[in-house]
Amino acid sequence: MTTDVPTREVPPPPPSRGTVLRILPPGLYAGRASALLERAFVANRRAWLALLSGFFEPLFYLLSLGVGFGALVGQVVGPGGEPIDYAAFIAPGLLAASAMNGAVYDATFNIFFKLRHAKLYDAVLATPLGPLDVAIAEISWALLRGGAYATGFLAVMFGMGLLTSPWALLALPAALLVSLAFAAVGMACTTFIRSTQDFDFVQLAILPMFLFSTTFYPIDVYPGGLRVLIECLPLYHGVELMRALSTGAVHWGLLGHVAYFLVMAAVGLWVATRRLGTLLLR
Amino acid sequence: MxxxxxxxxxxxxxxxxxxxxxxxxxxxxxxxxxxxxxxxxxxxxxxxxxxxxxxxxxxxxxxxxxxxxxxxxxxxxxxxxxxxxxxxxxxxxxxxxxxxxxxxxxxxxxxxxxxxxxxxxxxxxxxxxxxxxxxxxxxxxxxxxxxxxxxxxxxxxxxxxxxxxxxxxxxxxxxxxxxxxxxxxxxxxxxxxxxxxxxxxxxxxxxxxxxxxxxxxxxGSPSELIRRYSTREVLELRFPFGRVADHTEVAARLAERVEVLPDRLLLYTDNGDAALAAAHEAGLRPVSGLVRRSTLEDVFLRLTGRSLVD
Amino acid sequence: MTTNDAATTRTAPAATGRSGSLFAEVGRVLEGHWVWYRLNWRATVISSVLMPALYLIAMGIGMGSLVEPGEFTQGHDYLVYLAPAVLVVSLVQTAAGESTYPVLSGFKWQRNYLAVAATPISPARLALGELTWIALRLLFSGLVYLLIAALLGALLNPMVLVSLLAAVLTGMAFAAPVVAYSATVQGEGAGFNALFRFVVMPMVLFAGTFYPVSQLPEVVQPVAWITPLWHGTELARGLAFGTLEALPALLHLSYLLALAGVGTVLACRHFHKRLVV
CATH class of the missing domain: 3.40.50.300 (P-loop containing nucleotide triphosphate hydrolases)
Structure with a gap:
């Protein structure tokens, strides 16, 4: 039995930073976020049930409300002004909502646990990896997961005949964009969370948004003033985007929704990296 | 260096x-x-x-x-x-x-x-x-x-x-x-x-x-530090709690240096046994007397006036 | 046993294992919760009061705008139709929350049950205390919800207060078996996630909250009938709308009481098994 530690393969030095990343403070990035992403796969291999359950939530809503309740509703006015089935109306909304829910859950509860409780990132930052690697890896994981859910849900929509336009192919990247924006902002918020009780505020932001962002009924339910408020909510933009793509009622205005999420993602990622840096590299 | x-x-x-x-x-x-x-x-x-x-x-x-x-x-x-x-x-x-x-x-x-x-x-x-x-x-x-x-x-x-x-x-x-x-x-x-x-x-x-x-x-190295800041041996004289201070004056005459702790006196000397004998002769009646080698603890005590642990 | 030793003859508190009455000991467990709750009640307001109210507004008013009052709403506005069901649903959800992680934490993380087990309070009475606490929480959340529902004009008459009792019973018919289960969990509570996602959520969505179970395909209707939520919703709506008949009422009641009773007995047993080694 040998108990000595033989010397062997010397790890390669981290790649030198690309031009784009030179503007960041040095030491934040080693270009090796993929290693941390790999960790997520290893750690989640045993948690497949919890992962799988995320797929069923929107599906249950679709079956219960879209099909069951929908039978009592009949048709509603679609984004292009034409009448569509209630199930076809709420399905894209549920897709956007589940992109939000999954991303926020990953970026808040899961990251908080690793940040404050398990001190995972303290160990990670003692390796060549920096806070930006951490942020990129965590957000990528949230995206991969969200992407898998979205693909599954889109497949169900397709099977139920709820996708009526080839534009629906773009619903997947759109779902990823929505996930990205919410994951980035969620992660930024997590760096400010001090105790688990603060998660009530996360719930307080997410649940009303889920309920009121026109997922389940058209926006003309709201009186004028309230309507403007709803139109400011990020999930409203997600729902609109998805609904337009899945029914083919595409117009240039959709780029406005895309821009909304791009700004959200950029701000979130920037704040999250900065805050992780100050929290971890003290 | x-x-x-x-x-x-x-x-x-x-x-x-x-x-x-x-x-x-x-x-x-x-x-x-x-x-x-x-x-x-x-x-x-x-x-x-x-x-x-x-x-x-x-x-x-x-x-x-x-x-x-x-x-x-x-x-x-x-x-x-x-x-x-x-x-x-x-x-x-x-x-x-x-x-x-x-x-x-x-x-x-x-x-x-x-x-x-x-x-x-x-x-x-x-x-x-x-x-x-x-x-x-x-x-x-x-x-x-x-x-x-x-x-x-x-x-x-x-x-x-x-x-x-x-x-x-x-x-x-x-x-x-x-x-x-x-x-x-x-x-x-x-x-x-x-x-x-x-x-x-x-x-x-x-x-x-x-x-x-x-x-x-x-x-320095551990032995260097001990050599430089302490003596070869230490005599620890234990007294009932609160009575330690009564004996410091006598003890000071028996060693190069004396440290006063709440329950004992530390007498720094190169010959602990001799110091213990001298203490008895001088009329000190400790609860116990112990001769030991100097450690880094003594170095720290000397340098800062405080104990390492606690 | 002989106790000749002088040291043991001083007057000790009666070490019979039964130092207080049932009510006194359960009361002490409740007191412990109350001390915590007085400091932390704000955290529970969001999940157990605000969320149901928002749910009622979004689904009752927003989604309800899509359906005309008709046969399936028993002639009422959808908001009125939904209000008693959301009462039951929200209490069942609160019950699920209170009977899972907090119970596991009592055994495993905070370990306050282990501290209680070192006092004269028996494990079974501790379990009864925990269940009573949950029932009180449900009653309180339900009252606040009804107040909000009344302000929204979702309530027809004061009979809904009897619906509240039915809703609390439904909550307990779910909570008691779950507490019994939680007391057996050794791991980190991964099963709870499955419980929420695969039991609570489908129950809320399919067991007659938003529309009668008869809307479901016939093959899955029996599944809805075994959920406590369906029985609770039938009772609560029947009481609120004054349409409840004696025989169905009796069946719903006995089913819920049986679930709550069996759950309570199991919970007491599992608490005993886990705390008395």
Whole structure:
């Protein structure tokens, strides 16, 4: 039995930073976020049930409300002004909502646990990896997961005949964009969370948004003033985007929704990296 | 002191947290292959110094080179060649013992084949092979500590930094750990250790600095420090609590130096037995009298007027 | 047993294991919760009061705008139709939350049950205390919800206060078996996630909250009938709208009472098994 530690393969030095990343403070990035992403796969291999359950939530809503309740509703006015089935109306909304829910859950509860409780990132930052690697890896994981859910849900929509336009192919990247924006902002918020009780505020932001962002009924339910408020909510933009793509009622205005999420993602990622840096590299 | 070839080179190193100055101008040079210790009580600034050297914490002032590079600009490149064992184990609780080692190796960019092989060797080294597929949570304190050390070795580091490696472990677990560290030292790994245990410092360190209040109070090998700041032997005279002060005047005449503790007097002398005889002659009637060799504890007491532990 | 030793003859508190009455001991467990709740009640307001109210507004008013009052709403506005069901749903959800992680934490993380077990309070009485506390929480959340529902004009008459009792019973018919289950969990509670996602959520969505179970395909209707939520919703709506008939009422009641009773007995047993080694 040998108990000595033989010397062997010397790890390669981290790649030198690309031009784009030179503007960041040095030491934040080693270009090796993929290693941390790999960790997520290893750690989640045993948690497949919890992962799988995320797929069923929107599906249950679709079956219960879209099909069951929908039978009592009949048709509603679609984004292009034409009448569509209630199930076809709420399905894209549920897709956007589940992109939000999954991303926020990953970026808040899961990251908080690793940040404050398990001190995972303290160990990670003692390796060549920096806070930006951490942020990129965590957000990528949230995206991969969200992407898998979205693909599954889109497949169900397709099977139920709820996708009526080839534009629906773009619903997947759109779902990823929505996930990205919410994951980035969620992660930024997590760096400010001090105790688990603060998660009530996360719930307080997410649940009303889920309920009121026109997922389940058209926006003309709201009186004028309230309507403007709803139109400011990020999930409203997600729902609109998805609904337009899945029914083919595409117009240039959709780029406005895309821009909304791009700004959200950029701000979130920037704040999250900065805050992780100050929290971890003290 | 060879400044040119030193792995760690610090001059006037300072760390501030807001208005609190945790490290107030530390100068050290650590040579390759050396086992170097920071000895001091809790709050002396050891861990803050370690975190700066590990490139985990930016310095607030002074000069610092690690492996010839500046931590401010080359953090990732430096960390690639260090092994860091933090004060509190931060193992990945979602992973097994083996996965902890493999995943950590991947952070350093080692290939999958390499980390698989390396994990096997390191589990052997840490005597954890039979727990390879167990989760981390139920392991004992000593096992977790050994795993943390094994994890820090995954990248074959040139320097291993250990912050309080055996704090909180039972005596047997400490000895197992010291044995492992001694092997590493024999293989030429540079060890940097912080501790508030003098026995640990004497066991592990070729050279050490005594830290107090964010500053270095003295520097040298354990035996040098004892020679310089203490006598060969110490006579401990124990008195009933609260009666110690009554005897200090008499005791002062019997030794080079006397330290007054709440329950006993420490008489510093080169001949303890002679001093004990003289104490009896002088009419001192302690509850007990004990002659022992000087330790780093005595050095610390001399330098700071306080005990290391507590 | 002989106790000749002088040291043991001083007057000790009666170490019979039955130092207080049932009510006194359960009361002490409740007191412990009350001390915590007085400091932390704000955290529970969001999940157990605000969320149901928002749910009622979004689904009752928003989604309800899509359907005309008709046969399936028993002639009422959808908001009125939904209000008693959301009462039951929200209490069942609160019950699920209170009977899972907090119970596991009492054994495993905070370990306050272990502290209680070191006092004269028996494990079974501790379990009864925990269940009583949950029932009180449900009653309180339900009252606040009804107040909000009344302000929204979702309530027809004060009979809904009897619906509240039915809703609390439904909550307990779910909570008691779940508490019994939680007391057997050794791991980190991964099963709870499955419980929420695969039991609570489908129950809320399919067991007659938003529309009568008869809307479901016939093959799955029996699944809805075994859920406590369906029985609770039938009772609560029947009471609120004054349409409840004696025989169905009796069946719903006995089913819920049986679930709550069996759950309570099991919970007491599992608490005993886990705390008395």
């Amino acid at each position: 060879a400044t040119a070839g030193s792995l760690i080179h610090a001059r006037g190193l300072v760390k501030r947290f807001g208005s609190f100055e945790a490290v107030r101008g530390v100068d050290v040079d650590i040579a390759p292959g050396e086992s170097f210790g920071f000895l001091g009580p809790n709050g002396a600034g050891k861990s803050s110094t370690m975190r700066m050297v590990s490139c985990l914490s930016p310095r607030s002032g002074g000069e610092l080179r690690v492996l010839g590079m500046d931590p401010d600009t080359d953090g990732p490149r430096i960390r690639a060649r260090l092994g860091v064992v933090p004060q509190q184990d931060n193992l990945d609780v979602e992973l097994t013992v083996r996965e902890n080692l493999q995943v950590y190796g991947r952070y350093f960019g080692l290939s999958r084949a390499a980390v698989r092989e390396r994990a096997g060797e390191l589990m052997e080294f840490a005597q954890l092979t039979d727990r390879a597929d167990a989760k981390v949570e139920p392991l004992s304190g000593g096992m977790k500590r050994r795993l943390t050390i094994a994890r820090a070795l995954v990248n074959d580091p040139e320097v291993l930094l250990l912050d309080e490696p055996t704090t909180g472990l039972d005596p047997q677990a400490r000895h197992v750990l010291w044995d492992r560290l001694f092997r590493l030292k024999q293989q030429g790994v540079t060890l940097i250790v912080t501790t508030h245990y003098m026995d640990e410092a004497e066991q592990l360190c070729d050279r050490l600095v005594v830290m107090d209040g964010g500053r270095i109070a003295a520097e």
